[in-house]
Amino acid sequence: MKCPYCSTSDTRVVNSRPSDEGASIRRRRECASCHRRFTTYERAQFEALMVRKRSGRTEAFNPDKLLDKLRIACNKRPITEKQLREFAYGFEDEVQVPEVASEEIGRRTLKFLRSLDDVAYIRFLSVYRDFDSVDRFVEEIRQLGDDERSA
Ligand SMILES: [Zn+2]
Numbered sequence: 001m002k003c004p005y006c007s008t009s010d011t012r013v014v015n016s017r018p019s020d021e022g023a024s025i026r027r028r029r030e031c032a033s034c035h036r037r038f039t040t041y042e043r044a045q046f047e048a049l050m051v052r053k054r055s056g057r058t059e060a061f062n063p064d065k066l067l068d069k070l071r072i073a074c075n076k077r078p079i080t081e082k083q084l085r086e087f088a089y090g091f092e093d094e095v096q097v098p099e100v101a102s103e104e105i106g107r108r109t110l111k112f113l114r115s116l117d118d119v120a121y122i123r124f125l126s127v128y129r130d131f132d133s134v135d136r137f138v139e140e141i142r143q144l145g146d147d148e149r150s151a
Pocket of ligand 1: 003004005006008031033034035036
């Protein structure tokens with residue numbers, strides 16, 4: 001591992017400990033040349049999950065991108081960062097397929113948010129799901145209300 005400050009490849013691990021509840025290993029390293037310290041994270045990964053966009057293009061799934069969207073939808077809502085991280089970083093393990101449609105990510109995310117908080121759910125729904133009309137959006141929210149009454 002190269003030092004990010006001086007690019008020397010001679011660095012040593014000062015300590016390492018599990019982070020993210022064991023899903024990754026955090027290592028503190030020290031450069032043998034400039035003696036500065038930096039941190040690396042090691043994380044197990046399946047073959048990268050590919051996302052099929054509506055345009056037909058595919059790109060590698062990026063949990064950080066999903067996490068950003070979740071954070072926006074959940075801003076000031078009673079949902080913890082930990083819950084969001086578990087969902088975003090657990091997503092690849094959850095789907096267990098090599099390729100997933102972007103709509104499927106949206107669908108699973110909505111299901112997840114709906115189980116936590118209606119406001120976050122509707123925020124995500126309004127921003128990230130393409131509705132072909134306002135009517136469909138209103139209909140979706142109306143159904144949400146119906147579900148609550150019947151629950
Ligand atoms: Zn260095």
